[in-house]
Amino acid sequence: MATGPRYEVLWSPSQPEKFLTFGNDLTLYKVEDQPGKAQVQKISDEKFANLVSINADNQYNMKCVAWYPKGDPEDLLAVGLTHGRVVLTNFGQEPDPHGLVGKTFVPKHGRTCNSLAWNPIDSNLLAAGFGEKSRTDYSILIWDINAKPSAELSSTPERNRTTSYIDSSFTVTKAMTELGLSETSTSLAWSYHNAATFITGMNNKFIRVFDIRDPTRPMKVALTKAVYGISADPHSAHRLASYCEGQLTIWDLRNFDKPVFTINEKCQINRLSWCPTRMGLLAVLPKDHPTIKLYDVQHATFSGEDVEPAVIERTVQPYPGNQTMSSFAWHPTDENRMITITPSGIIKDITVFERIALAWSPHTSVIWSCGKKLLQGSPEIPNVNVEDDISIKMKRRAKEGYGLKTDQLSDNGELTGDPQLEALWSWLCDVKTLREEGKIRNSGKNTIKMPGVKSVVQGELNGTGVCMRSEEKVVEWEGLDWPLSSVMYKSEDRTRTLQLCGWNFSRDDQSLDGFLKELEEDEEYERAAAIALFNLKLRKTIEILKRGASSSNAGDLNLNVVAMALSGYTDDKNTLWCEMCSSLCQKLHNPYLKAMFAFLISNNDGYTLVLSESEMKVQDRVAFACHFLSDAGLAQYVGELTKEMINDGNLQGILLTGLTKDGVDLIERYVDKSSDVQTASLVMLQAFPSEISKDSRVEYWIDCYRSLLDRWRLWHESKFDVYRSQCDAQSRPAQQVFISCNFCGKSIASNMITGTARARFMTTFGVGIANKSKINSCPGCRKPLPRCALCLINMGTPSAPPPTCKPKDETEDVGKRSQFNNWFTWCQTCRHGGHAFHMTQWFTKHTECPVTSCKCKCMTMDGIGTVTSTTKTES
Template sequence: MDLQWSPILTDQLLAWSQEILLYQSEDCEPLPAKLRPGCTRVSNQKALTVVAKLSDYPFPKVIDAYPGTDGEGMIALGLANGKVILSTFGSTVVSKEFVPKHTRQVNSLQWNRANPNFLAVGLDKARSDYAVSIWDVTLGSKYVNGYHSDVLRPKIELGISETANSVAWVQARSLLVGMNGKHIKLFDLRDSQPKLSNTATTKAVFGICVDNVCNHRVASFAENQVFVWDTRNFEKPFLILNHSKHVSKLGWCPTRAGLLACLEKDSSSITLHDVNHAVMSTEEGEPAVLERRLTPAYPTELESADSTTVLSSFAWHPTEEHLITTATFNGVMWSSFVYERLTLNWSPTSILGWSDGKRMINFIDNTDELYTVLDDISVKMKHRAKNGYGLKAQLRDNGTTVEDDEDLKNLWTWLDFCKTLTEKEKNRLPSISTVTFPGAQTVLKMESNGSGGVTSTLKSEIINNSSFDLRNSKTYRSDERSFVQQLCGWSVESIHDLQGTPTRKAAIALFHLKLRLAIKILNESDNSIVAMAIAGFSDDQNSLWRELALSKFSALSDPYIRAIFAFLTEADSNYETILHESELTVADRLGFACSFLPDAKLVNFVQDISNDMIKKGNLYGILLTGMTPQSIPLLQRYLNLTADVQSVAVLAIRTMASDIASSAILKLDLLDSWKLWDERAEFDILKNRNNPALIPQPEVTVSCNFCGKSISAPGVPGIGRSTQIFSRFITTDVKLKLSETLAALLHMPTTHGNHSWSGTEQPVVDMYKIGACPEALSWYTWCQTCRHGGHTVHLQQWFRTQAECPVSGCTCKCINLDRVLEFPS
């Protein structure tokens, strides 16, 4: 069975095998609703009904529906005996025959879409006869050799004693013919004598079809290969598509440029090639094509076909976008939609749009409820930028603009605290004397050893706490450890002022070996039962208290209570349970480690937890790395996970200067795209103030033609623009050689920003008394032909009475080449 949708009556479908059937397409109830008798379902909402039948011409070789509006329902049939018959399904049968001189099979025929009265027919080979006949179906009887004849003759004949394997019209007056199994010939039919305009040597002469949307693109096939040609460069195909089986039919989508459907023999699916997406993928320039398979999704109620049923043909719908109808050998037809790959478009102003082919489906923006599902970080960044995020003078004040992000809020608070603490302690600790925002790695003097490990010169004092009734009560002390604990917010003098829950305060008191204080804090809260439990603490390894605590504390829900019991029941000095308790904050684990781990173990712990924080992109890792170059991998990982380029940029600008130039540029681009010009200017000022090295250098300079020294205003590294001092680069020996104006012999001004006239001679016109644009009079103007020039006011005066250039020996008619603007004087 073969198929074709009518090009004019687009709700009618032709199907033929033993007989020719005309179907009418109509809407129907969606599945699982039943159809009325005589209807055949071809999709969920479409059904076909047979409205006419032709049985007079069994097993036609080829059929093409008439594309004109004056013969609705007419079709051309090519038969095995070479006859071409025009017929209709109407009550008034219109029939006309075109008969070749010699009987042979019709291989191909096609109506001319631009001139529907022309019909091209491709025939098998016959000696001394033509392979291609082009008929004008509007002509009646023909006057031949002086006699009237009832036999119609072709208007044009091509290819004597040759075989036409397939034919296809290109535009209105050009015809492609696959001939003799080895050539594709392009004929120009505009003149009375057809001309062969181009030839391609190829075995792919079958199924020639032209992309109606882009008519210089042609496809043909041979065996298991499909060739795609460009008629503007017809020497070789620009694309060869290989298939696993022999190809039986090709067809371009009539509503979408570059979408080619290919049906293989004994296949249950159609291969779709998107040649518009061909890209240069190899050095030889071989194009790659997007390819996908279309398998008809037959409903389960249809018992005569499934996903493995072999297809016999297909037909694109001429007007309905991406609709293709397939047929099986047992007559089952089904229509499918070829959905476009969705193209998402996301604007910087938080508008998301996606399209399907030529139709726009939807737009949503950040005011839409559906948009909230996307959790678009750019919406937050824009809101924060409007609130001055990162630009506030006090670092902790920036945390108030990120109330919705606890991690960022705590980070800005910590940075403010760290800066104050460092200013206070930097004279006591040499390791932080040059760092404003040190982390544990910097304070503990950790450095990479070049082989992936770290070394440290940290020296700590061992303290045996005999007052505490715990065997493993040995602790370590040093100025560096104390400073790190202060960065962690630990202070035994003000435990009641610590932030967090009572259990956290109690745990920190216990880690400072203040057991009674820990019990008191718990007893004063809702944890009196826990206070009573630890009040019975015994360090005896065989005590009932220890045995019960070891067996039950891991089931407790509060991580700080678990840490309390883990500390009291610790059998050795490794404290692995507490150090790897993920529900404890990084600050509390680090503070604990600074008290109870020896130097080597402390350094390894800090390195391990730093690597873990970097891997997770957790900003609490700043406590370990500080805002130093060691934090760059952490910030990069955070940026990769959250896309929060704004926070990375403002954090780095406020703390690290030149190490983050790229993030700052991205931040500037964002502000520009949001049209937040004031915020952009404030960010620029902050960036340049904190790091003058980021100030862009001028891209255009002016230099002396004689000595080569610059006379423009270069940026001075390390000095703000407001304090830059420019000096003249004019030496005494060069001063007299500099360009002089032709009338006043006044030197060109340098970039001092003053507009006064140099020299002792005063200008002829008092420019301060001129009404319009007085600055223009001091501009330096020159002729684009002879390159001579001077001050505008002097040139204006000269050319009022002269036509030639004022330079001696120059005959250029400057005033006749360009019009000099007249400024009021």
């Protein structure tokens, strides 16, 4: 059964919107946005291929086609024919000033020309490869298209010519270079980087690299069966690809003994081509297959160890279903654009989109790559405020000095505007005050800098390691017309617990009244009333509720109702009053009002309803338990509540855990929920030095936060490392850089000298430790130190700025200026330098070294320094 032509496709190398197809004839198309009047194909959603011209001069004889790589002459083609001739033709453009159209290159013996290649650099050179062996002829002929026609052929009798239509005036028989005598050539290619380098596959077992300036022998030879479809990489002078049946090989000309790597395909390979606009992207078309395979060999390694995949594979399917392709071609200039054609002639213009590499900027912007372009933008998420992101919050807080306000730790919480963090830092501030006042001391084996209630209850803060036995005390109610008493517990440990809860008062002194007054000023009337009630002061509770109800800012009529209900309190649990209070307790919303009624109607053996009121502050619940629960009940309740707080990651639980191992577990859970490593790091510093400073989780949080500060470049705004070294001296890095003497090689720092040598040095020069910055000679060999390039005074001497380098504030006392002004500083390239202050002033106005005859551009070699210098100059 007869079959139709198998179409091939080529892009024009010089006209970006032209391409041709060839099978039986040559057809030229132009890609346009609008369909033309003649024959047209829609090749993409927005593009049409309009027919321009058809060349049928060599119909049925074409074997291969190569497009001239330059734009002049326009649309010049080399056509290899089945009987061996190579013809230069075009699509009938007139005139032909170069006289190339119609020129024919004829080998000695008629053999099929199966491959053509133009030299991309020296474009007048055309190579032709022949697949049939001839004992007296060469398999590769390189023609110079500008060569003169053969005079011998023009005088040859008509019968001796290969074909009758060849004009002798356009025939060339003498090739410029001949390669491969009595051999075969299966594929060939020119190097894109060297006009004289020519690569070919020969005899089905060699790939040979020739220098056409010396064609007698090849420069390199590789023994392989992969001699088909040789393609040189336009982006790499040393890389090429070839195939054999279903095996793809990548070669490096620098190590040509064996391929860099080999890929085995399931199907036979029909065509391969390197992308001209994208480095390392190789397209492979399997025979009778609906997809094109793309191999990204950008990350290929040429050593024996591959630390990552050498090839990244993906596929492109231009046509729906399983429609196969016969050919494809990369666009020479448009990035990742290619054209494909099926055996039936259906054309598609497609763009191979790159994988998008997405990255977050530390400044909350997004950056991604799209081919060779780098795009940047800010994410806009519907109904989401970017300011609520934890990274934005941490960066803002770091700039404001969050966590570094050591005089009053509670000020750190006020910077956040987060009630949970405000309570956390307020508690840390209270514990710090208690320690400074001596109210909390460690007498046990383990030193706990920031203890929690659990540590007190378990006896970790006393010498015995056991919680002290509490004393039961019967306390009379205040404000009742009839006598009523309740049992409360007292001990030294319970007093510590109340202090940690912020209840720094006794029910019998005036400090309670002051605490309640502060709560009323903050309009926390319900809490104030509950605390008064928990201290058995019923009349004061009712008075607070009345004031709250009459307050203009927080007036609530419910408070009057609650006050009225409390005024009828009775100790009999079986009365109508208790029944009505139970009903009222379920309808109230404020947790403290609910807790008050639960306290009054509950029996004295449990107070479960009060202690389970989760909306009450933890410190108030724990303080209530400390008043009314037995030793065993208090220990059990504290243990259960601690576990609950840790599981929830609730920072209120820091009251229970303190900055101990349990506290680390609590902070870990909080970080898991919020990602707030900033608070975790800064809070844990309050416990340094201690055992928890060696915990791997704490070290990880600190490292993460330091990394964030580095990415944000907040080296000056956030003095985190300075504060950390103050909290833990062991975290200070050891001195790593020393300035050594040019003569003896020893450190010039006087504090590096020890023993008698130090004493002799100080005595000799008559200086003390306080004045060691005035030393201007080496303490080892007593040779003078180098001079400053600007003031010419020996380094190490306190320097006053020269007249041209006065500080902005001329009233500033030079003697009180920071010692950094006197530090050694020098260029890492030319080794010239001087006092830091003088160098800083010099480079605010200059970029060149201040030393005469030195042409070093010191400032331009420092990116950060350049920005700093420019900023100061503009200001």
